Amino acid sequence: MTVTLPDGARFRSGVSGTYISGSDGVVTVPAGDIIAGPKTGVISATVSGANVQTAFPVRTTGALRYGSNPANIPAASNAGFVRLSASDNGAVAVKANGEVWRTTSAEFAWEKVGDGASTDANQSGYVNYGAGASGNALWIQTTTTCAV
Numbered sequence: 157m158t159v160t161l162p163d164g165a166r167f168r169s170g171v172s173g174t175y176i177s178g179s180d181g182v183v184t185v186p187a188g189d190i191i192a193g194p195k196t197g198v199i200s201a202t203v204s205g206a207n208v209q210t211a212f213p214v215r216t217t218g219a220l221r222y223g224s225n226p227a228n229i230p231a232a233s234n235a236g237f238v239r240l241s242a243s244d245n246g247a248v249a250v251k252a253n254g255e256v257w258r259t260t261s262a263e264f265a266w267e268k269v270g271d272g273a274s275t276d277a278n279q280s281g282y283v284n285y286g287a288g289a290s291g292n293a294l295w296i297q298t299t300t301t302c303a304v
Contacts, residue, residue, distance in 0.1 A: 160201075217237060
């Protein structure tokens with residue numbers, strides 16, 4: 157299968173995007189093979205003369221910050237975040253890999269509380285109970301996967 161990328165994206169090799177399918181007919185583009193530029197575009201795949209196109213979303217990831225300082229999270233874990241939601245007494249953050257992290261205060265350390273979270277918008281939050289006396293991360297765990 158030959159893959160064609162949108163303007164602004166390129167293959168790590170800088171040359172081609174030709175991949176061989178497995179016995180099941182599925183082609184997997186290895187992580188890191190595509191260097192993305194635009195936020196969205198169209199990716200095309202051609203196999204045996206047939207051409208298929210699909211949306212090519214690019215997700216921005218990053219580290220958590222608290223004001224001008226890093227958030228209170230171990231440096232080795234502070235990367236790959238895509239979503240953040242906060243309320244009066246805490247916050248929840250989701251990584252691109254589905255890890256869920258929470259804190260109960262800006263002064264307290266972040267802790268990992270789960271895996272498999274949806275990374276879509278509005279799928280996680282921090283909920284306060286009893287007029288802010290207690291609270292916890294609230295998130296949707298998913299088992300749905302999608303391949304291009």
